[in-house]
Amino acid sequence: MRVVILGGGYAGLSCALRLARRAKGRVSVTLVSASPRFVERIRLHEEAAGKKRVSRELSAMVAGTGVTLKIGSITDIDSRGEVHVGGERLPYDRLVVALGSRVDVDAVPGIREHASTLDPTSSAELAARLPAIAARGGRLVVIGGGLTGIEGASELAEAHPGLQVTLLSSGEPGEGFSEAGRAHLRAALGRLGVTLEQGRVRSLQAGAVELQDRTVPFDACLWAGGFVAPEVVRRSGLPVNTRGQLLVDPFLRSLGNVYIYAVGDVGAPVEPPSAMLMGCKTALPMGVHVAESLARAARGQPEEPFDYLDAGFCISLGRRDGLIQVMRQDGAPAKWVFTGRFAAWLKEAVCWGTVAALGAERAGWPLYRWRKTGRALAVGGSLQGARAA
Ligand SMILES: Cc1cc2nc3c(=O)[nH]c(=O)nc-3n(C[C@H](O)[C@H](O)[C@H](O)COP(=O)(O)OP(=O)(O)OC[C@H]3O[C@@H](n4cnc5c(N)ncnc54)[C@H](O)[C@@H]3O)c2cc1C
Known part of the structure; x- marks a missing residue:
């Protein structure tokens, strides 16, 4: 069986490493x-703050596993059995789409021209520009009150104490968190000198955000207003939602073709979860x-539906503070939260743990396992959180 996996991010890489080991000789x-x-x-907000190199060679991460890497x-994406990579056709028996997401730069006019985003190239460019802006006491406006906006604003404010940072959002940052969680966010952002503003953005101009009722000037703008799937996914003709994510069944198979799977940001299950x-x-x-699932299929065994328990959100607020918002099983926030240095340490451990999990897959010590808990299947070890801003 020829399995082609599109995308070398968290989803694609974890799929490739596990499958190569579990179905050696069969696929x-x-x-x-x-x-x-x-x-x-x-870690792209850390890169924007000029702190870390946040990428590593894919070839080294798959070396010795039997995975063929194609750059x-x-x-x-042709759902009849081949994908086009540049001018080349690549046939498949099963396809796994793991192409991730990108910041939605078409959400309002002017983002492409006047804002940076937490995408790889743009983060590095922002990192290069900010020190000079901070040195003259300039203003950075971060747009988006979701988790990437909050992490970005706090990281950049801490890294550049001279910078005037404003976090602009249509609602309160951290909506959906408990009162204790929101209170900690307000306090942490205040301590870092981040000003909170609310308003709905109409457009971005050179040096200013146009809101319904006013303009907010900036020297640099970071747009963190939500993510969409890559355009090539929408063009496939397979069923997608308004964000361009592939609609998938409980087995994570496309609603339009059971031989095509979608994992990670690009997949949107239509039934719980x-x-x-x-x-x-x-x-x-x-x-x-x-x-x-593919390893089972290669052995002639039936596939099982995906099930997943979300334990909560773990976000950084600079390097010395963080917030862990535990979620209840019904999806509502639990009353209590963890904060401060412990939360910052745990978030760092989680970031490190994602790369360690991939290394462990390669070495044959899988960290992700499912265990039966009555009817549900629970997965351990995932507490880090992201939400479209
Ligand atoms: C600043 C920031 C902080 C975040 N913090 C958290 C957090 O704390 N916890 C959390 O759970 N999530 C967090 N997220 C979200 C998380 O990064 C994504 O959900 C995750 O990366 C999705 O993994 P993925 O494998 O689906 O996609 P990606 O990691 O984006 O990988 C996609 C892959 O597809 C490749 N690709 C894309 N288009 C093409 C193409 N046309 N041809 C070939 N290859 C292509 C890319 O090169 C890449 O290898 C954060 C995101 C940001 C930006």
Whole structure:
């Protein structure tokens, strides 16, 4: 069986590594990535703050596993059995789409021209510009009150004490958290000197955000207003939602073709757990689950539906503070939260743990396992959280 996996991020890589080990000799595994490097997207706000190199060679991460790595951009997904990588056709028996997401730069006019985003190239460019802006006491406006906006604003404010940072959002940052969680966010952002503003953005101009009722000037703007799937996914003709994510059944198979799976940010289950948010905390187990399904299929065994328990959100507020918002099983926030240095330490451990989990997959010590808990299946170890801003 020829399995082609599109995307060398958290979902694609975890799928490739698990499948190559579990179905050795039964399947050929080809991993296609536009970039030769695995990008730790969950650290891109750290990169924007000028702190860390956040990528590593994919070839080293799959070395010795039997995975064939192909570097090239997917230009067409043909659901009849082949994908186009540049000018080349790549046939498959089973396809796993793991192409991730990108910041939605078409949400309002002017983002492409006037704002940075927490995407790899843009983060590095922002990191290069901010020191000079901070040195003259300039203003950075971060737009988006979701988790990436909050992490970005706090990281950049802490890294550049001279910078005037404003976090602009349509609602209160951290909506959906408990009162204790929101109170800690307000206090932490205040301590870092981040000003909170609310308003609905109409457009971005050179040096100013246009709101319904006023303009907010900036020297630099970071747009953190939500994610969409790559355009090539929408062009496939397979069923997608308004964000361009592939609609998938409980087995993570496309509603339009049962031989095509979607994992990570690019997949949107239409049945429970359909409230799954984009995040590496979902991407890693989704990738592993599909690998297990394909290994079962190669042995002639039936597949099992994906199930997943979201333990909560773990966000950084600079390097010395954080917030862990535990979630109840019904999806509502628990009253209590963990904060401060312990939360910052745990978040760092979680970020480190995602890469360690991939290394462990390669070494044959899988960290992601499912265990039966009555009717449900629970997955341990994923507490980090992301939500479209
Ligand atoms: C600043 C920031 C902080 C975050 N923090 C957290 C957090 O704390 N916890 C959490 O759970 N999530 C967090 N997230 C979200 C998380 O990063 C994503 O949900 C996760 O990366 C999704 O994994 P993925 O494998 O689906 O996609 P990705 O990691 O984006 O990988 C996609 C892959 O597809 C490749 N690709 C894309 N298009 C093409 C193409 N046309 N051809 C070939 N290859 C292509 C890319 O090169 C990449 O290898 C954060 C995101 C950001 C930006």
